[in-house]
Amino acid sequence: MATRIVEPEAGPRSKRAAILTAAVDCFGETGFEATKWSTVAERVGIGQTALYHYFESKTHCLLTIMRLELQRSHDKFTEATESVADPVEALRAAVRGAYDVSDHEVLQMRILQSHMDLLAGPRKSKREEAERVAARRLVQLVERDWTHLLVRGMSQGSFPLRDAQLLGAAVLGLIVSVWRWYRPSGPTPLSEISELIEGACVRMVAM
């Protein structure tokens, strides 16, 4: 149980990583449906059919990107909060961690948020379904991360008692909603967004 997907061994001339990078760029900028699978191949410098050596389908590649990003989010939450005892400070650290991302990771978050619904229904093919299940598990882990933080704060008396499940979903929803509209090239720097959301979360939860 709790099986983390084993990344396929990267042979020395494997283009898997290059494909993932190119796909994140394309899917992130142009959108998944709007980008032609062949464009990704072109950008990597291989024929479109070569893609199928690494991914079963365009969707399989998308699901892989989503799983990797979820894994990163989960790890980041753990890293940001593990050494912080005070719930309010842990919450602040978690929010700051959520916005401490590179431009490339911004794209990955955007892709992830835009296709969450894919994780709902089952997939036909084996490998797609494996990625979907792994991603779903990670979604639950991330939700649990936030909910647990709230539960901890409530039982410690730092936060007023409320439905932690629901409030956790709300906090998470608030945080990730930013990825729908934020653009690194836009007028508002991420640091400013991070600060405002951090404050908003604390008020939402701790008051």
Place this chain on the structure above:
Amino acid sequence: MATRIVEPEAGPRSKRAAILTAAVDCFGETGFEATKWSTVAERVGIGQTALYHYFESKTHCLLTIMRLELQRSHDKFTEATESVADPVEALRAAVRGAYDVSDHEVLQMRILQSHMDLLAGPRKSKREEAERVAARRLVQLVERDWTHLLVRGMSQGSFPLRDAQLLGAAVLGLIVSVWRWYRPSGPTPLSEISELIEGACVRMVAM
């Protein structure tokens, strides 16, 4: 300017409304990409090509649904807040209004939220582009609705001074994030969600 799209007048045997209803059901349950355009036709009881008498494309139909829902949201905000002087109460009323929806409207919100990114880039065909531009304008109106409410509250001293633009986006993001996961058949009634979010918004904005 400020051109509201004129709905094509419905001849007595027009199936336009029936198509929109069927499409909302299909797109909302199954997802836009996953539903075959021909399935919508089937459900209405016409051949797939007949759809093109009413909509230029599957996407044109989607954009129309989105525009109509945005119009509804904007109207609802106005209706809910216009007679409420106190900013805190107006905020509460606006949130309650946002969740005062039928099951069918839940689907429409879900569709809208899942395809906001469509409004970003321009469309190739005339009628699609017209719907897109109209929808974009409505998005701005809705954003302005919420931002203005915050500005009003801030200048009246009901809310502490903060970046109203950013905070407005956050509030709106929090509210609509619910539509990604809420299901009428789910364990949590919408009334409960509405109350929790209402409180959260007030704390976010007024404290």
Place this chain on the structure above:
DNA sequence: GATCAACCTGAGCCAAGTTCAATTCAGTTT
């Protein structure tokens, strides 16, 4: 230098959205 697995390709298949020319239908005119 033979072998084997990883890696890659051109040709072509297929599903789903779309176009188009032709037809039916309901109501209006003469």
Place this chain on the structure above:
DNA sequence: AAACTGAATTGAACTTGGCTCAGGTTGATC
């Protein structure tokens, strides 16, 4: 009632883009 009109509908064919297949190339290893 016959002729006409525009809205509504259709079957057949076209287009696009993801995907399959059968086979070819590369390079590490023995």
